[in-house]
Amino acid sequence: MHSFSSLPDWYLHESQVDAQSLNRYVSELYAPRFSVSQMGVSRQELLYWRQKGILDNPDFPSEIGKQKSWVKVNVFDFCWIQVVVALRKLNAPLETIAALKSEVTRQTEMIFTDAFVSRIITEATNQAASINPHVLQHFEKAINEKLDEVLSQLKSTLSIFNLLVLNMLSNKKPYSLLVQPNGSFFVLDVLNGPESTMVDAYVDFIQNPFISIPLLPITKVFINNAGIKKADVKWLFNLTDAEVTLLELLQKEDIQEVRVRLNNRRKGEILIETIKQLDPAAFEKK
Known part of the structure; x- marks a missing residue:
């Protein structure tokens, strides 16, 4: 469960302005570009975590020496590894982290599609209120066709965690990740609290034992890490x-x-x- 916006505002806006450029940006987030040395984690740890079901990146070698040592990961994998590091510092069991991984890597199409469609169409039709009905009908059809194009490209790639990373990159809110021993999780907006529709779920969640890590430092790693190229930081945060x-x-x-x-x-x-x-x-x- 989560308490963050289904889609960040910049995503909703850019989808109307230039769906192709937006999809290109999201696609580039999946391109391997960060090395093991930049992650601050040893290769042995990565291999061990993979064996325990915490990592499933196909670029990681199954055995030391079986693949060249220069391994790179994409933005989402990088952020997930930082989450694992933070949880391990709190002595979270590997079994808990593996269970969390199975939860946050589920696909999100059922979560965001309805909100995505309704919000964009509402905003678009409001802006076109002065257009005569005949033109407006064709306008709405074009918007729907554009949405179909965007959604078809993203449904198969965006997981809950990846959507959370997009939110963190865009609005930089101080989210916290709350995790229970069985891998159940809740993403909390620290400043604003849970969304109105999630208050009961949040209250139920905190009745059971959980650990919490701040998520803002996860994306700040890109900025604070001197080993990461400034060109990558500029591109990632649109600076x-x-x-x-x-x-x-x-x-x-x-x-x-x-x-x-x-x-x-x-x-x-x-x-x-x-x-x-x-x-x-x-x-x-x-």
């Missing part, structure tokens, strides 16, 4: 060049704060001012 520059400054050890202001004299040019962190040792008496 501008200015935002990438700010990110690079904040990752420097001697930068404590970055101030951004507009230079109105130069047509809104952004000025970036850095404040260096002072070294207390410089003021010690010799």
Whole structure:
């Protein structure tokens, strides 16, 4: 069960604007691009987790030495491995994590299709309210055909966990993942609490033992990991060049704060001012 939006707002918007580009972005999320060294997990751990049913990526070698050592995973696999790492730090049993995996990798088409269709059609028809009925009828038909195209490409790929990752990449809300010993889970929006339709389910869930991990650090790993290329971070979070520059400054050890202001004299040019962190040792008496 979950308490996050069925589809992120940017997804709903972009599906109306450019379904082809959106599907290309989602497809690229499945492309292997992150190495074992970037994940912060040893190859031995990955192999062991695979044997225990926690990982099923076909790119992982079944035995050490049977495949070249340079193994890469996609964005969703990367995030799942970070979830496993966080759960293992809380001593979650491997059996619990394997059961959780079977739950979160279920397909989501029954979860999001109705909401997806109804919301886009409602928004589209509201925007076209001034169009005469004959034109509007053809407009709705075109919208439906576009939806069919989008849904047909995504139904076979989006799992519950992958949909959650899309939400985390887009809205950066502080979700928490609550997990019971049997693998049952609840995704909680920490700031807003469970959705109104999920309150009873949430109350029932917390009556039983569970562990909880914050999910925001899962996607922050991409930003905080110096081994991940800035080009990948820019693409993944849809950052501008200015935002990438700010990110690079904040990752420097001697930068404590970055101030951004507009230079109105130069047509809104952004000025970036850095404040260096002072070294207390410089003021010690010799």
